[in-house]
Amino acid sequence: MGGEIWHDLVEFAATRGYWGIENLSLIPGSVGAAPMQNIGAYGAELRNTLVSVEAYEIDTSKKKIFTREECALGYRDSIFKNELKGKYFISAVTLMLGKVGQPNAGYKVLKEYLEKNKIIPQSPKDISDAVAAIRRSKLPDPKIIGNAGSFFKNVFVEKAEFQKLQKDYPDISHFEDEGKIKIPAAWLIERAGWKGQRRGKVGVHEKQALVLVNYGGASGRELLELALDIIASVQDKFGLTLTPEVNIV
Incomplete structure (x- = not known):
């Protein structure tokens, strides 16, 4: 059910x-x-x-x-x-x-x-x-530290766009997926300097940059404002747009 x-x-x-x-x-x-x-x-x-x-x-x-x-x-x-x-x-x-x-055990x-x-x-x-x-x-246990798991989707780009990015960032993490290149959102967020950062009662988890956490008592607006700042930061640095994976109501 x-x-x-x-x-x-x-x-x-x-x-x-x-x-x-x-x-x-x-x-x-x-x-x-x-x-x-x-x-x-x-x-x-x-x-x-x-x-x-x-x-x-x-x-x-x-x-x-x-x-x-x-x-x-x-x-x-x-x-x-x-x-x-x-x-x-x-x-x-x-x-x-x-x-x-x-067994489906091919994931790296x-x-x-x-x-x-x-x-x-x-x-x-x-x-x-x-x-x-x-x-x-x-990943943090939601029962201990408030979180919704992965907050952002990975980013998919065409091969030509990826090749341009790779010139500036030779170590950029990526995977081929159905004819496109998938760039892990966690890599983008970490390279933009957000991993482990805390802002008051909210922050980016220290072990997984894809997870935004509520350390206790934070409002949904505080978490959303953090997410929007991360999106703007990644856009400014890489020219790529992060999209929330969570369902925002």
Whole structure:
């Protein structure tokens, strides 16, 4: 159901040997929130397993089943963040998981962790545990320090634009993705000097520049103002525009 904690669902599936969502371990939030931004991490996305979404129209209370195609899932995006933003309440999702599968362990950080710890993944639980360990090592626990996980989307640029950037920043972190170049937002934020910076009750996490944190008692406006300043700073330094991954209401 939509109100279940997402990681609880991942653990439920992984411990029972079901493949498909193990790479999405420890992502904060509920099951119902997952399709809103097509959650993704460590080489996997929700759209890889999503079949349909059950939702109720807020104004009429009418139930509607959205197919995966109707959800218009994109990179941390969906119809529920655009045309239908604020119009539907997601009550349940249907996923297609399988008892037969192969470890999705090609993502660089995950691959390095497995090799370093001499782990040869044989089950979805092996991958889930590895991803959870990686996340715990570098991301703050929302129960201890307020945060919403990754605050910004990574940036996609054409190859020609990337080549210009690479001349000025030879060490720029990047990945090829469906014909474009993906530049990690965390790299841009860190190089702009924001990693570990604190402004009153809010700040940028010291271990992961992609995470904005509320140290206690801060308002949403304070966090948003910090985010806007980061966006302006990255734009000024690199000529690239960061886009929030979180759903701002």
